Amino acid sequence: MAPNDDAGVIANDRDVSRVDAAESRLQTVGKVKRRAWTGLGIGFWLAAFWIALLIVVAVFAPVLPFRSYKQPDFNKTLVPPFHSFKEPLGTDELGRSMLSRVVWGARVSLAVGVFAVGIGMVVGTTIGVLAGYFRGVVDRVITVVADAMIAFPPLVLLLAMVTIFERSLRNIVIALAILIVPSFIRLARANTFVVAEREFVTAAKVMGASRLRILTREILPNVLITLLAYAPVVIALAIIAEGSLAFLGLSLPPPTPSWGKMINDGRSKLDTALHLTYVPGAFMVLTVLSFNWLGRGLHAVYDPRRGVL
Template sequence: MAETATKDMNVQVVEDKVTSPWKEALRTFLRSKSAVAGTVIVLFFILVALFAPIIAPEGINEQKLGDPSTHLVPPSSEFWFGTDEFGRDIFSRVVWGAQISLTVGFGAVVLSAVLGSFLGIIAGYYGRWVDTIISRFFDILLAFPSILLAIAIVSILGSSLQNALIAIAIVNVPNFGRLIRSKVLSVKEEEYITAAKAIGMKDSRILLRHILPNSFAPVIVQGTLAIATAIIEAAALSFLGLGAEPPQPEWGKMLADARIYLMNAPWTMIFPGLAIMLTVLGFNLMGDGLRDALDPKMKN
């Protein structure tokens, strides 16, 4: 019996040793209460954005023009978040605004991650003058405060939500580029990369099959945190009149339109502001959890 128990214990030890790194990362992530809470918040807002046509009781710009009594109405059973100066239901506009803010956040981060990762991989793998040129390009972009650079880009391209997305993506390119470049510099020195070069494998194949998969974990973490930053930057640009245009229910634009009613109708600013705060908080908590789960340096 003792021998059988010892064998079972040895089998269990072997199974634990061959556990997939991704499974171990998932376990670490799920053990973090804050990370799970952040994920729940993010999933909640994603579901709100997806099912906005069902959740929102009113249209984006449906107004009660013939009934002045519905203008600037405080929260009630009929209007959960109250109404704005045009009699529009704030709850419906906040729900629809989730689509816009999340679209800009995800779109900007995907675009910046693709461009930044491409430039970072090329710079880290080839080095020399290629690395010098790309690194100096990153340094130039990082020399400007992100919001000021975004404002300058939107001013050149023209005020619109699409141009704001492009500006935010450009601003975040160096963050992804420098991150993946540093990872590539260490990965390319591994023995399996040397072996791949020795057998004559093409650079493109090495980059796609070996370098990129082994360098992408930090990008996932950075991307999650960058979505929160992108949502704030999009709201800031819209607040300044350089992003969403009326009558789009973007949260930053809603804050800008409601700022003159802060004293007599504070709910017009409170609920869009809470939506921004909770969404950003959710992505930050989830990003911190992913960092702890995927970064070996964070593990004891």
């Protein structure tokens, strides 16, 4: 056999070995992922079911067979829960349906949480990835600005923004998004530091890939996995923040229902109509806990220390 043929055989054997190693790696990753998903427990799936159910009823609230959330019935005021088939969660002091009001309140809470976190995540991730990849002066400037925003008391800044501007869903979302951006900047920056040193990024640089391709094809997808696992926890915090504003009377104006506003309205009737407070309170607690549990489960599945990434 000629020397060239021997070299070709050796090269082919090496290629086959590399392919086999890559396939073995993919199989290992798949097994780790499946093991992680199956080990999440019933709590994760109950939380996922609750969030999915809440999203469905919130999206389709206008077409659901509920009485309007602002329609009073003075003949059925302060009806306690489970005393009427038509009003399973009772009525408030004006005879309005508590079921309808908590469902429409879910629209507000979910919209604020999802859109505020979505905007904050897009802006913060973009800035954080740029800071972590280019480093130097860019990184120092962005880090100083993010640290300054985090150092400022968030509740004071939020109260100032919603007091100065009109109370609307858009302004509340923007105000919360501004507070969320620094957290995603720091998280995206830290993860970019790690991912930028991985072998596939070095290989892309050696092959002459542009910076834009490296950022969008190699670094960003791997950074997003961690950020998406963190997002449900931030959504829970945004829901709590909106509820706090509503409790203080600084969220959406009446008659739009909000869980925090409903809790505040029921404070004066805790001794006679406890359901005015505990019905929206229970919805808020379950939703916040579910988002936290969902984030915890996603982090367990996509934790880089498990070797899943």
